[in-house]
Amino acid sequence: ATQIVAFQKDAKAAHVKQMHRVFALLGSGNYAGAWQEQLNLEKMMAADHQAYERALYPLYDLSNAMFMACPSRQGVSMQQDPLQAIQLVRNVYVRGVGIEDANKFLGADDIELSIDIIKNMVEKQLIEDVKATHTADAYRELLTVLDNNHPAYKYAAEQVAILEFDESCKTVAGCHAYLRNYPNSPLIEKAKAQLLKLEFTHAKEVNDEKTWNKFISDYQFVSEASTQVGEARKALTHLQETRLCNKATTLAELDDYASSHRRDVANRVFVAYDNLVNLPTHSYRFMSLKLNFNGFVGSVDETITETSGTVTLNRYKFNAQGLLTEAYNGHTRVLTQYTYAYDAKHGYYLVGKKEKGKSYAYKC
Incomplete structure (x- = not known):
C-alpha cells in the first residue's frame, strides 16, 4: 500500500504536488482551473479520503473554503457558502495545527497566499453576500x-x-x-x-386614570413629550371631574382627592370645593345653625329638653357628601335639593350640650 505522507514531510508526493497545483491556480484567481485540479485531487484521495485529509491538513480545508467563497460560480460546482467557508478558516486558527507549515507552503512564488490572506478573501466575499441579502x-x-x-x-x-x-x-x-x-x-x-x-x-x-397617571409619570420630564403630557393632564382632569362631580361621591373620596392632588384653580373639583366650604347647609358649615358638627354624613336626631320638661325633637339628614338634604323640627319637614356640591373635610359632632336652660342630646 502507498504510504500517505503529510505535506510537510514530502513536497514531491503526488497528492502534495496536486494540492500545489490547486493553490497555484487559486492564487492567480483562476477558480475554474483550480476546481478541475481539485476534482483530480478528489479522485486521488478516493482510496482513503480521511487519511489524505489528515495528510493535507489544513491545506485541504483552506482550498475548500476558497471554493465555497468563490466570487463567481462559473466552473465551480461546489455550493457557495461563505459563512461555512469562514468557519473552516477560523477552525484552522482555533486548532492551531500546521499553521506555520501551511503558510510556508502557501507562500511559494507561484502561489503567494497565506492563511491570513485566505481569511480576508473569504470574509470579504461573505460581507458582500450579506450586504446583497x-x-x-x-x-x-x-x-x-x-x-x-x-x-x-x-x-x-x-x-x-x-x-x-x-x-x-x-x-x-x-x-x-x-x-x-x-x-x-x-x-x-x-x-x-x-x-x-x-x-x-x-x-x-x-382612557382611565391609572393609565394617564402612568403616562404622565413616565414622560413629565421628557421635553419631546410636553405636548402629549399636556393633553394627558387635561384628559386626566376630565376623568377626575367626571368621577367626583356627582352626588354619589363620598366625603372619603373627596378628602383623598384633595389631600393627594396639587391645587389647581382651573380644576372644577377644587372650584366646587371652595364654593362648598362656605355653604351654610353643608355639615362643614353647619355651625351656623349652632349644632357645631363638622363633615358629618347620615342622620342626626336633636332632642331639646327644656327645664319645664318640654321636649322638642329635630332631625337633620346629610347625604354622602355631607350636604343637608332634610330638616324636621317636629312639625315641618324641609327637603333641600342641590345641583352639585363637594367637600374634602371630616370633622366632629357633639353628643350633647347645655345652653340657656336647655339640654341638647344628639343621636347620630
Missing part, C-alpha cells in the same frame, strides 16, 4: 464570525438594529425590547419617539 438574520450570522475589531463588525451591528426597528417597533413591548437590546442603534431616538407615540395612543384608547 440584506436581512437582519444574515447580518447576525456575520457578527458571529467576525472579530469585534473588524471594520465591518460595527456596520453589521448597525444594520441589524436598523432592520430590527421596522420589525420590533410595532408595539409598546417591542419598542422597549428594541431600546434594551440596541442601546447604540443609530435609530435610538426614532425608537423613543415611536414608543412615545404608541404609549400615548394606548393611553387614549384605555
Whole structure:
C-alpha cells in the first residue's frame, strides 16, 4: 500500500504536488482551473479520503473554503457558502495545527497566499453576500464570525438594529425590547419617539386614570413629550371631574382627592370645593345653625329638653357628601335639593350640650 505522507514531510508526493497545483491556480484567481485540479485531487484521495485529509491538513480545508467563497460560480460546482467557508478558516486558527507549515507552503512564488490572506478573501466575499441579502438574520450570522475589531463588525451591528426597528417597533413591548437590546442603534431616538407615540395612543384608547397617571409619570420630564403630557393632564382632569362631580361621591373620596392632588384653580373639583366650604347647609358649615358638627354624613336626631320638661325633637339628614338634604323640627319637614356640591373635610359632632336652660342630646 502507498504510504500517505503529510505535506510537510514530502513536497514531491503526488497528492502534495496536486494540492500545489490547486493553490497555484487559486492564487492567480483562476477558480475554474483550480476546481478541475481539485476534482483530480478528489479522485486521488478516493482510496482513503480521511487519511489524505489528515495528510493535507489544513491545506485541504483552506482550498475548500476558497471554493465555497468563490466570487463567481462559473466552473465551480461546489455550493457557495461563505459563512461555512469562514468557519473552516477560523477552525484552522482555533486548532492551531500546521499553521506555520501551511503558510510556508502557501507562500511559494507561484502561489503567494497565506492563511491570513485566505481569511480576508473569504470574509470579504461573505460581507458582500450579506450586504446583497440584506436581512437582519444574515447580518447576525456575520457578527458571529467576525472579530469585534473588524471594520465591518460595527456596520453589521448597525444594520441589524436598523432592520430590527421596522420589525420590533410595532408595539409598546417591542419598542422597549428594541431600546434594551440596541442601546447604540443609530435609530435610538426614532425608537423613543415611536414608543412615545404608541404609549400615548394606548393611553387614549384605555382612557382611565391609572393609565394617564402612568403616562404622565413616565414622560413629565421628557421635553419631546410636553405636548402629549399636556393633553394627558387635561384628559386626566376630565376623568377626575367626571368621577367626583356627582352626588354619589363620598366625603372619603373627596378628602383623598384633595389631600393627594396639587391645587389647581382651573380644576372644577377644587372650584366646587371652595364654593362648598362656605355653604351654610353643608355639615362643614353647619355651625351656623349652632349644632357645631363638622363633615358629618347620615342622620342626626336633636332632642331639646327644656327645664319645664318640654321636649322638642329635630332631625337633620346629610347625604354622602355631607350636604343637608332634610330638616324636621317636629312639625315641618324641609327637603333641600342641590345641583352639585363637594367637600374634602371630616370633622366632629357633639353628643350633647347645655345652653340657656336647655339640654341638647344628639343621636347620630
